[in-house]
Amino acid sequence: MQREINGRPITETPRGPVLTPCAPGSVLARLGDKWTILVVSMLALAPDAPMRFGAIRRGIPDISQRMLTLTLRSLERDGLVARHYYPEVPPRVEYELTTRGISMLPPLAAFTNWIRDTWQDIEASRREFDDSERIGSSALMRWK
Numbered sequence: 001m002q003r004e005i006n007g008r009p010i011t012e013t014p015r016g017p018v019l020t021p022c023a024p025g026s027v028l029a030r031l032g033d034k035w036t037i038l039v040v041s042m043l044a045l046a047p048d049a050p051m052r053f054g055a056i057r058r059g060i061p062d063i064s065q066r067m068l069t070l071t072l073r074s075l076e077r078d079g080l081v082a083r084h085y086y087p088e089v090p091p092r093v094e095y096e097l098t099t100r101g102i103s104m105l106p107p108l109a110a111f112t113n114w115i116r117d118t119w120q121d122i123e124a125s126r127r128e129f130d131d132s133e134r135i136g137s138s139a140l141m142r143w144k
Contacts, residue, residue: 030078035063035071037108043081043097044105050084050094080104 003010009020030036042059043051057068072095075081080101086092097105 027078030074031104033071035060035067036075037112038063039068039071039075040080040097040101040104040108041112043095043101047097047102050082050096052092052094056095075101 003012003017005019011018011020038060039056042056045059053068053072056072057063057065060068063071072081072083076083076095078100079098081095082098084094084096086094
């Protein structure tokens with residue numbers, strides 16, 4: 001019987017367990033990216049109404065035009081977002097989540113809820129760790 005952890009198969013080797021990739025690292029990096037999460041969340045606000053580029057950008061204050069363009073292109077390439085071009089004057093482009101993009105919403109909600117509930121504890125742990133590292137470093141310098 002093959003073991004798993006978090007949906008990842010584990011291969012038993014003489015040197016110990018080894019995690020087997022369940023997907024290429026590029027997929028995990030794309031879907032866990034800060035901008036991806038924000039763009040998908042923004043598009044999820046209006047599931048029945050495509051959004052224009054400007055509306056998405058206004059809804060994500062810190063994103064640059066270039067980063068939004070790159071993120072939308074990557075999401076379209078991954079099949080998570082559909083781009084609709086209308087040859088009007090001026091041209092109109094709208095974006096919406098595909099069925100695959102919509103299927104990402106429940107796990108994304110679980111992940112972002114966990115972040116919302118624990119980020120302050122994580123920040124406190126970081127401060128505590130950094131403080132102990134500084135104290136340890138200064139004690140080591142005095143010892144030398």
